[in-house]
Amino acid sequence: MAEYAQITYTVAGGVATITLNRPEARNGYTVTMADELAAAFAAADADHDVRAVVLTGAGEDFCVGADLSQGGFDFDAEHGPEPHWQEPAGRCARRIFAMNKPVIAAIHGAAIGAGSTIILPADYRLAATDARFGFVFVRRGIYPEGASAWFLPRLVGMGTALDWMISGRVFSAEEAEAAGLVHRRHPADELLDRAHELAREIIATAAPVSVAVTRQLLYRMSGSDSPLPVHALDSKLIGGLTGNPDAVEGVLSFLQKRPPRWTLRVPEDLPDFLPWLDGSSATGTDDAAKADEGDEDDRHSP
Incomplete structure (x- = not known):
């Protein structure tokens, strides 16, 4: 099994659990994390022992968005990216989109920026009652990432997508569930168990x-x-x-x-x-x- 620096990957009972593992940085999203996530999802898709995938985060938050303190993007700032360069959130989102196996995102604490965009292609999004979401790009003078402008309106409708993305405001798990972004809410201490329970149900019946x-x-x-x-x-x-x-x-x-x-x-x-x-x-x-x-x-x- 591959070794990862910023995520963990485990398989048990047919379920691969992929965990963002930079709790000291509130799972700030980096290029390394993006590439490791894409590799881990590819590994899960290719493994016959894996029937479902749970995506979650270590520590108090799922992911607070891009951590540019880790060196920014993987291209020379003076010359810019090569023509086919992929922004980091999309590297993960595209791989989840291509999955043959169901993906369940278990989201707790802050899920901001990349923390909100990489979960959009998941089949299920379960949230802790304390979860907070935010497509905050306009408040940072940047642009939506992770193909979120394609995924989000399909999940919640154009009106809600416009509200969340044009305002850039942070919103609660309750609002996310009411709009259809989140399937179910659970107490934080039950969230991961509920995600694995759902994964096992799919494995047993589908x-x-x-x-x-x-x-x-x-x-x-x-x-x-x-x-x-x-x-x-x-x-x-x-x-x-x-x-x-x-x-x-x-x-x-x-x-x-x-x-x-x-x-x-x-x-x-x-x-x-x-x-x-x-x-x-x-x-x-x-x-x-x-x-x-x-x-x-x-x-x-x-």
Whole structure:
């Protein structure tokens, strides 16, 4: 298992737990942390022993945003970044977006700036009752990061996204839950247990290939101009169920009132006609983005 400097990565019971681990700096976000997070999510996606991922932070806060005291960005300030340079929050957000496995963010204390943007692609966002969120970029004279201008309106609607981003104000977990950013709130001392409990429930009941396909269907197809291309893909998927052992197992386990025993695995058994795979090896990476970036992924790996 890889060694990390600013995060921790553990696997137990099918759940990978990725923890921001700079509590002395309130988990201030750095380029190193960004690259380690991207690497850890990639490792979880490739590991057959991992069925779900929990993302959290050590100490009293989830993440208070960028820590520029650690040297700023990884390019020369005088000459600026190379053409395909990726800002740090997006390196994590993009990798979560590409995941084949569900991601549960467990957020406590302050989740400001990058602390709010990197959680947006997660499948679930559970918050401690003391959590505080803030897309504070305009109050720092900077701009939204982590592709948050794409993710946030899809989660909470354009009106709320405009309010939060144009004002840059910090808001409570209660407001976040009411707007749909947060799925559920829990007492801080119960938060991580509830996140792992949810992960174990998904592992026990949901077929991994079905989860992977459904997750990407929602993200990649819900923005289509009409339902017709979505229905065309649905038809291919449903038409292949007669040869799908997990579909047979799902019905049998229901009729026999027993836990399911799934046999299909991610990524090997993903349907090869999924348009976002684009003829790749189905690793769960964003292939179109990779083609644009050339060898940039190597430069940003730890």
